[in-house]
Amino acid sequence: MGASYETMVTFVIYIVAMVAIGLIAYFATKNFSDYILGGRRLGSVVTALSAGASDMSGWLLMGLPGAIYFAGISESWIAIGLLIGAYLNWLFVAGRLRVHTEHTNNALTLPDYFTGRFEDESRLLRIFSSLVILLFFTIYCASGIVAGARLFESTFGLGYETAIWVSAAATVSYVLIGGFLAISWTDTVQAAMMLFALLLTPLFVVLSIGNWDVAMQAIEQVNPANFDMTRGLSFVAIISLLGWGLGYFGQPHILVRFMAADSVKTIPAARRIGMTWMFLCLAGSVCVGFFGIAYFAQNPGLAGPVTENNERVFIELTKILFNPWIAGIVLSAILAAVMSTLSCQLLVCSSALTEDIYKAFLRKHASQRELVWVGRIMVLVVALVAIGIAYNPDSKVLGLVSYAWAGFGASFGPVILLSVIWKRMTRNGALVGMIVGAVTVVVWKEFIGLGLYEIIPGFLFAALSIVGVSLMGAAPSASIVQRFEKSEQEYQDARA
Template sequence: MMSTPMVVTFVVYILGMIVIGLVAYRATNNFDDYILGGRSLGSVVTALSAGASDMSGWLLMGLPGAVFLSGISESWIAIGLIAGAYLNWKLVAGRLRVHTEANDNALTLPDYFTSRFEDKSKLLRVISALVILLFFTIYCASGIVAGARLFESTFGMSYESALWAGAAATIIYTFIGGFLAVSWTDTVQASLMIFALILTPVVVILALGGIDTTMMTVAMQNPANLDMFKGLNLIAIISLMGWGLGYFGQPHILARFMAADSHHTIRSARRISMTWMILCLAGAVAVGFFGIAYFANNPDVAGNVKENGERVFIELSMLLFNPWIAGILLSAILAAVMSTLSCQLLVCSSAITEDLYKAFLRKNASQRELVWVGRAMVLLVALIAIAMAANPENRVLGLVSYAWAGFGAAFGPVVLMSVMWSRMTRNGALAGMLVGAVTVIVWKQYAWFSLYEIIPGFIFATLAIVVVSLMGREPSKAIQSRFVAAEAEYRTV
């Protein structure tokens, strides 16, 4: 159970996020503001918002727990994520910012695909919007489960009460303030996460008498804890590294690039974001790794982590820190959950409002109408996600890797090639999207070679784009001229 100082810290943090939502409400004048913040984000907000929207509760619970149970070999996934995120910033971020504006000021990925390839049939818009809704509703449900688990374990609530308590604050500030609220709160949440992940392992090392003593204790528990290749073959390492491919196709991360105030902002944002990401992942690995030594030396307080390794960060925070500081550190877990959930709710809302409601039902809808429809859709998707999360035995969290692979293979090659290759066609984009999604679904069922399904999905989707594009007619001169103009603007200093 949490002490009073921890409860107060949690409540103050949640109220602070809602206040930010109210401030963002006053700055939201039209649908462009609600969905992309009027493309006004500076480098710091772009960087930290992209990082926070990416890293969910997995960063403070899943990764430290995996390292705590299996040793340093679990850090391969972190290496893959760092490589993938860097390439996404380097190859896609600036170009996507320019290309979305050049193609009818597209506000969403489906909107961008439709304009980029002059898809009069609107097949790309419909299929990509449906993919977003399917996978992100699952994603949202997993975030709500993670938030519920946090409230359940720390406040001693029933799962049903924790479900609503964990989701309520996120829904409120996303509903009220839209993209600006999500981005501003992400910046605060990213700062909280890095503070928690740097401070905790340092204090653990000091509590154990220094780095040398800590490392010796870890090695004494099991020398294999220090082995990067423990229990892994080449396929396993490639599968873990393959997580990095997912970045090219994650709509909630790509939206941050589209919302930057200009492509010139991206360069400094990349440096900030990658520094933040490397420090956070290193901190998460260190929490789990040094946690091995701490609980080996203190077996009398190790009961909870032996029962559930993912509690290692929570237990270290509560054991080693003053209750007020512990409250701040535990708020970082809520921050990680809220930052990702809010982005996913907003992307779902934009897919329904911009790509289905406005495109097919109300082409001449006013800006005020679209903003309120967007808010209503945030509420609707949240309620569906809560209903999916209501039964904790659904194992919704297990579907996150599936959804990450689905987005990475269905959208990743299409987004990457669309900003890098002028010869790409509408049919090529459609083929890439379908082949990527189908490959992930089929590969997941049969688990050939024990290879993570995103890797074959990404490769086959890329091949489908190239082959189908080259087999068809060249894109129209208008498409090619827009591409050339956008690329020229991207290369301006």
């Protein structure tokens, strides 16, 4: 069954608006720095909301509410871990990375930053980090296209293959045209939509049930264990859920937002805005799933789709409770969550191919105009590869998506964190740390397990490797140390 006329019109207006923003950004894009980093001129609001929106994909509106609906409040540990990790990332990395990348030959990408930060003439850091980005993000992109396709499929009754192309085209169009500025501006709109949806929906659910007390009694009658924070969880399981927060230190699509801020002085305000947005969205998401338990307990005749797939709890509540026009806006928030994450992943892949491979190894003296157009072509190439993977929604490769957060967190996280706070860190330490982090994630997941999320041993072993190898080798050159000290001093002066 397709969507109502009102919902369809709302979706079309939303997509057209996003493409229009892309066209405006097209005329503001003058060079490759604009296309990849927005010319480093994002203000605090756009920096904060684009970082948040690019982080929170469809998981925020489908996965988390579904998990809470199925197992109760105990599934909220992951939200707590993410809040802690995001705050520490803003606090220790954001401002320093903004300064360090500017002092490191105005680095536009993470591989570019690694190469300059450690004066890596061998360019091994650039090659390895680019390969990690391309591998994980292409798979990530495929999962995003599948999520968007499922939304179009269930909302409009489209065939899966048609829905794939519609989902991909909606996102690729504005990335292709406007680049980073388009993504950042659309992310700001999308973040506002996600917040609106996640604050409004649980409020309407509670009002439809009666009041807070009635809702809580209904949840308890279904199963008192819904209120138990440790329900079915061992200590290792809780640590594993909290450990998701470690991933923030190494996520390229989030870190690039810090690099694009107009000034290090923008970061404190951006941190406050970003963390407030994140807290409200996660709290709203948890409440949707939690109060959804009460709603469908009172209305069992409407619970069929949610019983079949608990991740549909947000979609079904929206369809039931809201006027079709409002429902269209709220459901567009799911598309916004998918598009905001997918778009920045496409651009990070494009920048790795263009800046870190094409320019670095093939066309060192390429013009700015040439690089922008190569960047656009690379967006299209990565999107087509991701679409090819997504054509089989049951493909086992999509199971590897669970590696991506841990893979980035363990291979890049300790390198990024230590590179901006420890001047004694060396090139060999960074390279060994990346390799150890990536290998540990795969080996732990496949052969060890022990119920512990692989990012925790991966992050720990990578950090120990960086420190050990750096201390065993020769000290960094005087120029590396001087540049680090200058960057740190500028950061401290900006905070004063």
